[in-house]
Amino acid sequence: MKVRCLIVDDEVPARELIRMHLSGLKGFEVAGSLGNAVEVPAFLREHKVDLIFLDIRMPGFSGLDLLRSLNGTQQVILTTAYREYAADAFELEAFDYLMKPVTRERFMQAISKYLRHDRINARQERAALAGPAYVFFKVGREHVKVLLSDIVFIEGLSDYIKVHTVTRSYVASEKLGAMEEKLCAGGFVRIHKSFIIALDKMTGYTADQVLIQERSLPLGRLYKAGFIKRVEAPGR
Structure with a gap:
C-alpha cells in the first residue's frame, strides 16, 4: 500500500524539491500539490492522504493555522526557513520539522522516522483487530x-x-x-x-x-x- 503525500507550499520551487525527493522513493506517491493552505480541507474531503509536507509561512492561512484545524488522521511534516516556529510545531505535535532548503539527507531521516512509526501503528492495529469488535x-x-x-x-x-x-x-x-x-x-x-x-x-x-x-x-x-x-x- 502506498503512502499518499500532499505537498503544501506557496513557493513552486519548494514544492518541486519535495516532489523530487519523493520521486525516488518506492511506496510513496504525490496525491496533490497545493499553493496555499486554504484549499487543503476541501482536498482532504475528496482524497485520502497519509502524510502532509506543509510550509508554515503562507499568505492568509498559515501552515500552523491549518495544523490546528486537522483531525489528526494525517501525519504532518512542517517545512520552513524559520527556526522560531519549532516550539509551536512541538506543541501542535507535528511529526517532524524540516529547515529549507530541505536536503536529501535530512528528508530521508524524516522518511525513515515516518516508516518506523507506521510499522509500529500497523502492529497496534493488527492487535486491535484481534480484540473486541x-x-x-x-x-x-x-x-x-x-x-x-x-x-x-x-x-x-x-x-x-x-x-x-x-x-x-x-x-x-x-x-x-x-x-x-x-x-x-x-x-x-x-x-x-x-x-x-x-x-x-x-x-x-x-x-x-x-x-x-x-x-x-x-x-x-x-x-x-x-x-x-x-x-x-x-x-x-
Whole structure:
C-alpha cells in the first residue's frame, strides 16, 4: 500500500524539491500539490492522504493555522526557513520539522522516522483487530459503546458523523476520515465522500448506487474502484 503525500507550499520551487525527493522513493506517491493552505480541507474531503509536507509561512492561512484545524488522521511534516516556529510545531505535535532548503539527507531521516512509526501503528492495529469488535463514539458528554456488527452505515455531517445501527442512530463528535482509518481495514468500505458502509449489510449495487437494507446510497466516482475491488475480493 502506498503512502499518499500532499505537498503544501506557496513557493513552486519548494514544492518541486519535495516532489523530487519523493520521486525516488518506492511506496510513496504525490496525491496533490497545493499553493496555499486554504484549499487543503476541501482536498482532504475528496482524497485520502497519509502524510502532509506543509510550509508554515503562507499568505492568509498559515501552515500552523491549518495544523490546528486537522483531525489528526494525517501525519504532518512542517517545512520552513524559520527556526522560531519549532516550539509551536512541538506543541501542535507535528511529526517532524524540516529547515529549507530541505536536503536529501535530512528528508530521508524524516522518511525513515515516518516508516518506523507506521510499522509500529500497523502492529497496534493488527492487535486491535484481534480484540473486541466494538468502538466508542462520543455522543454529547457520553462515550457510547457500539458493536461493529450492529453498524449499518456511517454518514458524514461536516465535523460530525451520524452512525446508523440496526436499532437506532447516533450523532457523534468524529470525522468521517477518522472512521475510515479505524474501520475500513475490516468489514467496512467508503463509497462516497459522505458515506461508509458495512459490507455485510449491503444487499446490492448499481453503477452509481449502493443498496444497503432499505436505503439507496450514492456510489462516488472517486470511491467506485476501491469499492468494486473490496466487493469482488474472495471472502472480502
